Amino acid sequence: MVVRARLTTAKVVDAALELVDEQGVEGLTLAAVAARTGVATPSLYKHVASLAELRGHVGVRLLEEMTGRFTDAVLGRSGDEAVEALMHAYRAYVRQHPKRYAAMPMDPLHDELQQAAGTKLIEVMLATLRGYGLEGSQAIHATRQLRVIVHGFASIESSGGFGLPEGLDDTYDQLIRMYLTDLRGQS
Amino acid sequence: MVVRARLTTAKVVDAALELVDEQGVEGLTLAAVAARTGVATPSLYKHVASLAELRGHVGVRLLEEMTGRFTDAVLGRSGDEAVEALMHAYRAYVRQHPKRYAAMPMDPLHDELQQAAGTKLIEVMLATLRGYGLEGSQAIHATRQLRVIVHGFASIESSGGFGLPEGLDDTYDQLIRMYLTDLRGQS
DNA sequence: CGAAGGGGGCTAATGCCATTAGCTTTTGGG
DNA sequence: CCCAAAAGCTAATGGCATTAGCCCCCTTCG
Numbered sequence A, B: 001m002v003v004r005a006r007l008t009t010a011k012v013v014d015a016a017l018e019l020v021d022e023q024g025v026e027g028l029t030l031a032a033v034a035a036r037t038g039v040a041t042p043s044l045y046k047h048v049a050s051l052a053e054l055r056g057h058v059g060v061r062l063l064e065e066m067t068g069r070f071t072d073a074v075l076g077r078s079g080d081e082a083v084e085a086l087m088h089a090y091r092a093y094v095r096q097h098p099k100r101y102a103a104m105p106m107d108p109l110h111d112e113l114q115q116a117a118g119t120k121l122i123e124v125m126l127a128t129l130r131g132y133g134l135e136g137s138q139a140i141h142a143t144r145q146l147r148v149i150v151h152g153f154a155s156i157e158s159s160g161g162f163g164l165p166e167g168l169d170d171t172y173d174q175l176i177r178m179y180l181t182d183l184r185g186q187s
Numbered sequence C: 001c002g003a004a005g006g007g008g009g010c011t012a013a014t015g016c017c018a019t020t021a022g023c024t025t026t027t028g029g030g
Numbered sequence D: 001c002c003c004a005a006a007a008g009c010t011a012a013t014g015g016c017a018t019t020a021g022c023c024c025c026c027t028t029c030g
Helices: A009-023 A030-036 A041-046 A053-073 A077-097 A114-130 A135-156 A168-186 B007-025 B030-037 B040-045 B053-074 B079-096 B114-127 B138-157 B168-186
Strands: none
Touching: A009 A030, A009 A041, A030 A041, A030 A053, A041 A077, A041 B030, A053 A077, A077 A114, A077 A135, A077 A168, A114 A135, A135 B040, A135 B138, A135 B168, A168 B079, A168 B138, A168 B168, B007 B030, B007 B053, B030 B040, B040 B138, B053 B114, B079 B114, B079 B168, B114 B138, B138 B168
16 A cells, blocks of 8 residues: 655645746646646645645745845855845855746735745845945835846846856946945945 | 638737736737637637747737837937936836736847847847947946846836835936946946 | 639637545544 | 544546638639
C-alpha cells in the first residue's frame, strides 16, 4: 500500500514555485502541480481554494523571500552603503529567478492574503532610508522612487527587455549613483 | 440576407484592444473577440494565426500608439523640456489606459512581429536625448535609465501598487528632476 | 454572360484546464 | 477498537483554443 502523499499547503506552494521557475507564470496550472505532487487535480482543493488563491500564496512566498534577502543584505549597514546593498540584493534575486519575478504581486497591499508580507517588504525599504532623516512625505517619495528604479530595472531585465545584456552592470550602477546623489541632495 | 461581417485583422485587433481596456489582459480571449465582432470563434483564424499572434498584434498597436503620442509630445522641443514632455506623455498614456499597459510587450526587439515598432519607440527616446551630446555607450545607458524610470513608475501606478494615490504627481516630478539633474551632470 | 476559385464564414469535434459533487479511504484521538 | 474528520479519488460540467472539413458569395477572367 502506497504511502499517502501527506500533502500540505506549503508543499503545494513549493511545487508551484518550481513550476514557475521552470516554465514561467503561464506554466503554473493546477494540473501540473497535481502531476508534480503525485496527486489527482481535484485533490489540490483540499489544500488550496482555487488557482487564484494558489497564485496569491505564491506571491506571499516571493514577498517573504525577498524581504529575507534584503534584510540580510542591509543588516549591519547604513546610509549609502545600505541602500546600495539593498538595490544589489534586489537585482540579484531577480537574476536568480527571472521567471519568478513575473509572479511578484505588484499591489500586495490591496490583497488580504498578501498585505502583511507586502507591508514588511516596504518597511525594510523605509527602514533602510531612515538614516537620511527625511521628513514626512519626503520619506514616502524616496521609498516610491527606490521601488520605481529597482522594479523598473528588474522588470525590464528579467523579461529580456534590454536589447543586449552588454553593460547592464554599468547601467544599474549609474542608476544607484543617480538615486544616492538625489537622496543626498535632500537630506 | 445578413451582411457579412467583412472582418479584417485590423478590426480583430480593435476588438481585442477594447476587451483589454474593459477587462484587462486576462479578458483577451478568442471567444470574447468573436462575440464582440459577431462571428464564430473559429472564423477568427482566417485573420489571425492564434491567440498568441493576436497578443503580438495588440502589442504592435500599443507600441505604435505610444510612439505617436511621444513623437507629438516631443516635436518642437529639445533638451530638458523635451525629456520632460516625453516622460509626462508616457505617464499620461498609461493613466488613460491602465489595463492596456499590462499588455505592453517588454521585449519587442526579440519578436519578429514587434521588432520594427519597438525599434521606433526606442528611437524616439534616443532622439529626445540627442541634444545632450552623450557619447557612445553613455547614450545607451541614458536611454535605458529613462526606460527604467518611466516604465517602473507606470508599471507600479497602473497596477495600483502605490498604496495611496496621494502625492503621486510630486513623486513623478521628483523622478523627472532626478533624471534631468543626472543627465546634466554627464553632458 | 457565365463559370471557377478563393476568401471568409460556419459547424462539429478534440483536448486541456478549472471547478464541483459525491464517494472512499486513511488516520489520529478518545 | 471506533469513528469522525481529513485527504484522496472518480465522474461530470463548462469554458476555451485549435483543427478539420464544408459551403457560399464575390470577383475575376475567359
